[in-house]
Amino acid sequence: MSRQPLRLAVLEAQRVLTDAGVASPRVDAELLAAHVVGVPRERLPMVPLVDPPVVEALRVLVSQRAQRVPLQHLTGTAAMGAIEVAVGPGVFIPRPESETLLAWGLAALQGVTQPLVVDLCTGSGALALALAHARPDAQVHAVERDPVALSWARRNAEARAAAGDTPVVLYAGDVADPGLLGALDGMAYLVLCNPPYVPVGTPLPPEVALHDPPAAVFAGHDGLAVISEVVRTGTRLLREGGSIAIEHDDSHAVAVPALLAARRVLTDVADHVDLAGRPRFATARRTTLPVSPGPVSPGLPSRPEP
Ligand SMILES: C[S@@+](CC[C@H](N)C(=O)[O-])C[C@H]1O[C@@H](n2cnc3c(N)ncnc32)[C@H](O)[C@@H]1O
DSSP, X not given: OOOEEHHHHHHHHHHHHHHTTOSSHHHXXXXXXXXHHTSOGGGGGGOOEEOHHHHHHHHHHHHHHHTTOOHHHHHOEEEETTEEEEOOTTSOOOOTTHHHHHHHHHHHTTTOSSOEEEEESOTTTHHHHHHHHHOTTOEEEEEESOHHHHHXXXXXXXXXXXXXXXXXXXXXXXXXXTTTTGGXXXXXXXXXXXXXXXXXXXXXXXXXXXXXXXXXXXXXXTSOHHHHHHHHHHHXXXXXXXXXXXXXXXXXXXXXXXHHHTSTTEEEEEEEEOTTSOEEEEEEEEOSSOOOOOOOOTXXXXXXXX
């Protein structure tokens, strides 16, 4: 059979994805075409004609995408900062929303040399590895509870180390464990976290509901079950002057800053919006000032936590 115009195959892909209710049909059609052809998306115009097997490979991927399989499961990668990580079934797909969290964390490290950084709830390792790529002098530690997600993180960490990045230290662990990373207590200059934070029962698109692991998405009736543990553990890990940044649901613009403000050793609590202007992450800094003991009620135990 003769070679065919790629432009027409992309138009057909866009039509199929539009009919399937995919949110960004043109972008997805072009990204799938670029994946099949093996060129960056911006170079598609340089590929006017393709062989019939290429058109067929695109058609197969488009029909899977039309069944709402996530684009990143079909291409096998997701971007974070200046790197890409491998993703697939069993691990949360890193989101563009988290780029602002990463950028804030990198800005918080400006002027600090050889900072110790902790990424709690690391999933594929995206935030930890993007940070290690941007800051080769940082010592980055990352924690994940789910063994399947952790195996994706290991694979990505090995790939990034092989590409020349400073290796990231991975841990199997639960942020609710009071002994988690005990050897690093009071040492972190930055704690980053994109935890599960969606309230149970929230309707979600099929890409998320059917393909992201539920434990990576949902966190109790109010979405705060894991974040409250992250605040406790993250505060313990911070050194004086160190910063914590926690991604949250857009309904949490008051609740998560309030959890941070409730910690007497944290100061400069703020909430931040993502690239779409929605409330997306809260930050705080561990004070360098002496902390007063706070009110003590006779007969009650004194507050055990920082
Ligand atoms: C929303 S995903 C984010 C993954 C990654 N940080 C990213 O931005 O792509 C949350 C991750 O936290 C993990 N997780 C959930 N509960 C946890 C817990 N209690 N302790 C440690 N990890 C947990 C999930 O398995 C999941 O991989």
